[in-house]
Amino acid sequence: MLELRDVQAYYGNIQALKGISLNVQVGEIVTLVGSNGAGKSTTLMTISSVVPVRSGSITFLGKDITKVATDKVVSMGITQVPEGRMIFPALTVLENLRMGGYLRKDKAGLKEDEERAFEMFPILKERRKQYGGTLSGGEQQMLAIGRALMARPKLLLLDEPSLGLAPIVVENIFDVIVQINKEGTTVLLVEQNAQMALQIAHRGYVLETGLVTMSGKASDLLEDPKVQTAYLGMD
């Protein structure tokens, strides 16, 4: 479905990605784990065309999207829940959701998906007239996910959905991710919380300083001694 081939990207003169190759198949949850600065977020941002690709290629459903503009990438079916959630603070919860469905014209379907988001996260329904900026971190994360789903993506990119959230909220969010995937959305999940990410993922990639150092079935990575010491906090 999605394939990155030897993708390199820079921030100014600093090379953030030194040649990332990975793929995501239809129906999977694939996770990218690794420590701070490994290039996980940058990888998602190159897929969304927010960070330009210096060399290498990205293909989605057989089409080259390496140089396709961000809004076109979204219209092809890839949406992102960015790191830090990036809720619009001075738009209401409902307006935030509607921005998620910005490119869609089918009013009935949009209404339906609004209801679906409110079913998934009932707290958002209560707060639908509140400004996004007044929500708690967990609520903002729920809103960010609900918003990204409003575009009915084929592939959902999630960047650190657990960041800064209480463990109970994190579990709720991860349950939702599994549910979204079961309902047919393919997921590419970036997480520092490698334990949780590998538990729900089918496959995983380990990133270190802009390179893929390991990859395989998520269950195998969970058992791997190197992964255990470096990312799962085991000795």
Add this chain to the structure above:
Amino acid sequence: MLEQQLINGLTLGLIYALIAVGYTMVYGVIQLINFAHGEIYMLGAFFCVTFITAAGLPFYAAIFMAILCCILCGILLDIIAYRPLRKAPRLAALITAIGMSIFLQNVALMIWGSRSRPFPQTALPPFFREKALVLGDVSLTWLQLFIFAVAIIMMIGLYLTINKTRIGTAMRALAQNKTAASLMGINVNYVISFTFALGSAMGAVAGILVSVYYNTLYPTMGYTAGVKAFAAAVLGGIGSVPGAMVGGVVLGVAETLGAGYVSSLYRDGVAYAVMIAVIIFRPSGILGKSVIDKA
């Protein structure tokens, strides 16, 4: 006397407000003070007069055509001058904006000459100069009433566009977080063009109203009006559309009262003194943003 000054001040203030929203909206979406916005206002007046004198269009048709031309100018201004600098340091875009202001002023000088000219009175509806309302020694002309009506209708229209439509919500989203907006599938450049179009339409109308009100237009008229309207936008809180509206009215009234009660020589001085005072005590402006974001 005071009532009359207030009415005159309000007329002027509403016009400043029309121009000021153009500054504030563009600042909101791309953090640029578009110093060439005053020239769009000036072009509005010249286009309108040209459509009347050279093309023989009736007054209202000429206004409509002038608005369309200014929308086009505003969009082109962004595409040609500012878009290539979107990722450049802000100072580069700011200098370019000043450059475009001077450039457009000189283009107008080349085309229309430097002398100020009257607005063709025969094209105006004849009742404009008549009094619509007389209460004691206070009077309101039909023209003033027309300016009130047009300005207020345009403000309401703008408010509804920004707050109730899909593209307006996209504008606000873009102003709050550009990356997030593009991740929603919003075509950022399209929304920016739309913002310039909206601001230019409002500016064009202001230019036409002023040239009718004072019965004069000249190529450098955009400079003073532009600086005043920019001051109004800052006074109201740059980036805030209701702020620009309030700021415009406050500035217009302050200026008229200053001219009436202090000295007509100090009209600008009084206006700026009010602005400086507000900025000292409330640096974010009257309705400046204080967005709450807990997370």
